[in-house]
Amino acid sequence: MDKTQDQTAEARNRVIESANRLGVELNEQELERWMNSITEATGDSDIVVDKKTGVFGHKVSMLDFDPKDLERFRAIGKIVEFDDVPGLVETALALSGSAAQSKVQTHPGDCDYFERVNIIAPTRTEACQTLARIMREKAINSRLGPNFQLIELKFGSYPQDIIRNDSLCHKGSPIAWLPEEVVASKIEGTDSEGNPLVITWDYVADDPGWCKLDWVVADPVRGQLANASNMLDVTWEAPDGTIVPLDGYLDGYFQEVYLDAESAPIFDKLVKQVSTDVMDDYVAQLQKEVKKYFQPDKANYGKAAKRLYNIFRLSGQYEEAAFLRELFDEPAALLYQVHALVRTVQEATEQGTTFDVDNILDQTDELIMSVIKVLEGEEELEIVRYLLRLSRSISRNEPGTTLGSEVEAARSEVMKIVNNFFYEKMTALPAIKAYIDSLHN
Structure with a gap:
């Protein structure tokens, strides 16, 4: 020894x-x-690829992932993931939180996903407009299905204090949209003096902030209800190849297990920009x-x-x-x-x-x-x-x-x-x- x-x-x-x-x-x-x-767990690369299953992630994260749950997570992933759009939107879907640590956490609370979404556009404004469009389309298309229902979506920040359903939402805090509000492209409430106030989807699009979607799903493998979420890390790729996170910070990769080896090139491109x-x-x-x-x-x-x-x-x-x-x-x-x-x-x-x-x-x-x-x-x-x-x-x-x-x-x-x-x-x-x-x- x-x-x-x-x-x-x-x-x-x-x-x-x-x-x-x-x-x-x-x-x-x-x-x-x-x-x-x-x-x-040493070597030249921090990233490990399981050639048998196609999943990959940080070498420490991969030690805690149990591939026996892969079919289940990929099935739910079909509900929560965003589609690639050639030449415009590139994505890489991963498990995160307790879902990525199934060897450790045998009683996970939720099915948490994390998705890198890279938008290729001439300007930041156009990238934000693309994000606003694909998030709204995703919300509407996955609002209701045979085994899932969208609960809420976070997108943008409140431009001022607003009272919604008797609750005060402070300026600058993330906006939680109900599905019917996404369809209507607006949130209605009142200001502090009781005057009607309307915040539109397009108005907050230039500063998307924290982007996250939450569903309840009928787990197709375990046959039980589960909460499923997808938190997005959105970046804009400019014509000169510069990559900028739209919320100001590019997330690390220490707790994600990526589900598709075909997304490895997108992942590699983005993590090179990580601090x-x-x-x-x-x-x-x-x-x-x-x-x-x-x-x-x-x-x-x-x-x-x-x-x-x-x-x-x-x-x-x-x-x-x-x-x-x-x-x-x-x-x-x-x-x-x-x-x-x-x-x-x-x-x-x-x-x-x-x-x-x-x-x-x-x-x-x-x-x-x-x-x-x-x-x-x-x-x-x-x-x-x-x-x-x-x-x-x-x-x-x-x-x-x-x-x-x-x-x-x-x-x-x-x-x-x-x-x-x-x-x-x-x-x-x-x-x-x-x-x-x-x-x-």
């Missing part, structure tokens, strides 16, 4: 000891595979998010744990990353998926006519069984009680009814348990607690 192997073995033994001490179940064979692989500080910028952004999710009013220690895992695996803190990796496979982590799926059930019921009520009730039954599987005692009784109320509300009403109180009560109780689990386990490991503390100093 060389020095590196000795160090890896010692780190692995410390992870096993910590997991046993804290009551965390782990798969020692998988732990050994991952730690050996990540310490050996040399992109890794540091990415880690710094994750650190900000960890701090945010540790704030009492935004507490979400499951999301904090996911971001800490990405920080540690990219920063060479493999022992801490390996420990966090095991938490995502714990029974309590299944409740994180329950938290996300309760929202999916709500959206499918309140906004949809696409999904059969019996299918939604089946999904609710699965949520109840998941809670029973994980919990016991008063915690189990409390959450199951809320979910049963939710089920009764769905069965008694037509789609389009509002389920706010039942849904929020169930989600709140689930989140309390998820938060307690991740906080207790993370802060019990001295190295992770010290890192978290350092972010708040």
Whole structure:
């Protein structure tokens, strides 16, 4: 055994000891595979291509992707992806978030996608106009289908404060468009004095900002409802070959797994424009998010744990990353998926006519069984009680009814348990607690 192997073995033994001490179940064979692989993930290129499946991504990201889910993700990807337009629009679709880490996160919350969209145009204005057109066309064409429904689309920023549906939306914040508003190409509301106010699609097109689309889909492989999103990183390619991100920042590539080898040339062209500080910028952004999710009013220690895992695996803190990796496979982590799926059930019921009520009730039954599987005692009784109320509300009403109180009560109780689990386990490991503390100093 060389020095590196000795160090890896010692780190692995410390992870096993910590997991046993804290009551965390782990798969020692998988732990050994991952730690050996990540310490050996070196070479001239950061990008790894799986020749068998055609997927590719950063060498560290590829270690966490399980190709057994590829058929499922490609099927949902057909719903959310943008089409190439020869000579005008080039795209590269990837999985991101927990969907790209299926070897780690066996209970992912949503199906998250990330798509690089490069628009070739004489001017930035024309690139923005093209983006506005293809986003509106995508929203309208994928508004409703046999197994999907568009929920909302983010495009542009509010040019001034506006009150929509009794909620104040601040100037400069991203605009969330409902499908019918996209069709109408306008949002109606009032200003602070109660005067009518209209914001049009074309008016905000020159500054598209954060671009993202969200659907509820009937998962064609697993046969259950899921939230699917596609976040766009849009660039303009000028006639001289210069590439400019339309939101001012070209995203890194450390958490994406790209689904089609044919998009590799587009990916290669775009990532060459990425800043040399992109890794540091990415880690710094994750650190900000960890701090945010540790704030009492935004507490979400499951999301904090996911971001800490990405920080540690990219920063060479493999022992801490390996420990966090095991938490995502714990029974309590299944409740994180329950938290996300309760929202999916709500959206499918309140906004949809696409999904059969019996299918939604089946999904609710699965949520109840998941809670029973994980919990016991008063915690189990409390959450199951809320979910049963939710089920009764769905069965008694037509789609389009509002389920706010039942849904929020169930989600709140689930989140309390998820938060307690991740906080207790993370802060019990001295190295992770010290890192978290350092972010708040």
